[in-house]
Amino acid sequence: MGSAPATVHEIRRTLRADGPATVLAIGTANPTTCIPQDEYTDYYFRLTKSEHLTELKDKLRRICKRSGMEKRFFHHDEALLSANPDFADRTLPSLDARVEIASAAVPELAAAAASKAIAEWGRPATDITHLVFSTYSGARAPSADLRLASLLGLRASVSRTVLSLHGCYGGARSLQLAKEIAENNRGARVLVACSDLTLIGFYGPEAGCLDTIVGQGLFGDGAGAVIVGADPVGPTERAIFEMVHATQATVPGTEDAITMQLMKGGLDFHISDQVPKLLGASIERCLLDAFGSLGMSGVKWNELFWALHPGGRAILDRIEGVLGLEDGKLAASRQVLRDYGNMSGVTVIFVLDEVRKRRAAQGGGGPEWGVMMAFGPGVTIETMVLHALQSNET
Numbered sequence: 001m002g003s004a005p006a007t008v009h010e011i012r013r014t015l016r017a018d019g020p021a022t023v024l025a026i027g028t029a030n031p032t033t034c035i036p037q038d039e040y041t042d043y044y045f046r047l048t049k050s051e052h053l054t055e056l057k058d059k060l061r062r063i064c065k066r067s068g069m070e071k072r073f074f075h076h077d078e079a080l081l082s083a084n085p086d087f088a089d090r091t092l093p094s095l096d097a098r099v100e101i102a103s104a105a106v107p108e109l110a111a112a113a114a115s116k117a118i119a120e121w122g123r124p125a126t127d128i129t130h131l132v133f134s135t136y137s138g139a140r141a142p143s144a145d146l147r148l149a150s151l152l153g154l155r156a157s158v159s160r161t162v163l164s165l166h167g168c169y170g171g172a173r174s175l176q177l178a179k180e181i182a183e184n185n186r187g188a189r190v191l192v193a194c195s196d197l198t199l200i201g202f203y204g205p206e207a208g209c210l211d212t213i214v215g216q217g218l219f220g221d222g223a224g225a226v227i228v229g230a231d232p233v234g235p236t237e238r239a240i241f242e243m244v245h246a247t248q249a250t251v252p253g254t255e256d257a258i259t260m261q262l263m264k265g266g267l268d269f270h271i272s273d274q275v276p277k278l279l280g281a282s283i284e285r286c287l288l289d290a291f292g293s294l295g296m297s298g299v300k301w302n303e304l305f306w307a308l309h310p311g312g313r314a315i316l317d318r319i320e321g322v323l324g325l326e327d328g329k330l331a332a333s334r335q336v337l338r339d340y341g342n343m344s345g346v347t348v349i350f351v352l353d354e355v356r357k358r359r360a361a362q363g364g365g366g367p368e369w370g371v372m373m374a375f376g377p378g379v380t381i382e383t384m385v386l387h388a389l390q391s392n393e394t
């Protein structure tokens, strides 16, 4: 070497970003088929030819009524289900056909969301250095991330990571990974893309498995994308949120509370009716730990802004109750739940988008500090402390 070698510590300093990871842009997308929640029960029982299961039908009607949802979007429609009648009966082998359809549709929906995020970001797609992709709706390699990279025209050297079957915490996990990547690689621009389609686990009701009814009543399809990077380059890049600190916790002894498994007839899933209670009992500890590690004690939960995964109306009610949150604190989560249902890992990206839109509508006002949380199999709780930037800050 011509000059004196730098020490590894000096090299590390130059390779790492100076500032924290920030959210630079957000995009969302949904398929076109939209079913109002008050029509869903009739629609689902007709499509799955299960009209004779009247007790289950009444139960789904009760769940839909109490879901806090007005509508949901789906990739599958009557034509697709007529062409694949085996999807309605999960004792029949249909996984091959489901995976085939999802392999095309999952990256296409992700591309629709990512294109919006890239347009808002303002830089060319080829400036993206890393891609973190999350879905529960695929089972193939190369995965949807490669197809997405091709649809968007990302550079061949883009560094790709896929998170599979993380369920409702897939989006939050991806954002935490993106934060680590952005802070450890100066100049990195990470595209987080999540795309979840219920088609992989759509089948008719069964008397022995009430989880099916619950799942059919709650879940919808969508895709969300976020561009994450540190040290925004003005004037093109503008940071929306600083990603200050992220943690993950697992609630002990709850491995069986939320589960998913690919089986010959589609994705088998179970959701215990104890989930709202389990989360309610653990949530404050996660918040205290997250803010405690920043040296922030005595944080008032009502003084934060909230981007909470709306896993179900009962989860939001429970968390609101245990934390003593004022009316309106979870408004962004409730609105996303109302307009789209639970889109699994994607949902938290919609909520983040809704939070920033609401802040912008108030002229950039609102609490400076906030928290993003999502929950899924494990039971896993993801917590990220966020700091909102006012419109004149970068």
Ligand code: COA
Pocket: 059, 062, 063, 066, 067, 068, 168, 210, 211, 214, 218, 271, 272, 273, 274, 275, 276, 311, 312, 313, 314, 315, 375, 376
């Ligand atoms: N498994 C089986 N049945 C369930 C259930 C579950 N996980 N959760 C609710 N039910 C049943 C109830 O037993 C009840 O049956 P019934 O009408 O025959 O008595 C019916 O669903 C409606 O429940 P109810 O208590 O009247 O309404 P609710 O206020 O609890 O609202 C939900 C129903 C599903 C909207 C609500 O329970 C919820 O949001 N649950 C959380 C969903 C969840 O865990 N999501 C995790 C994904 S991260």
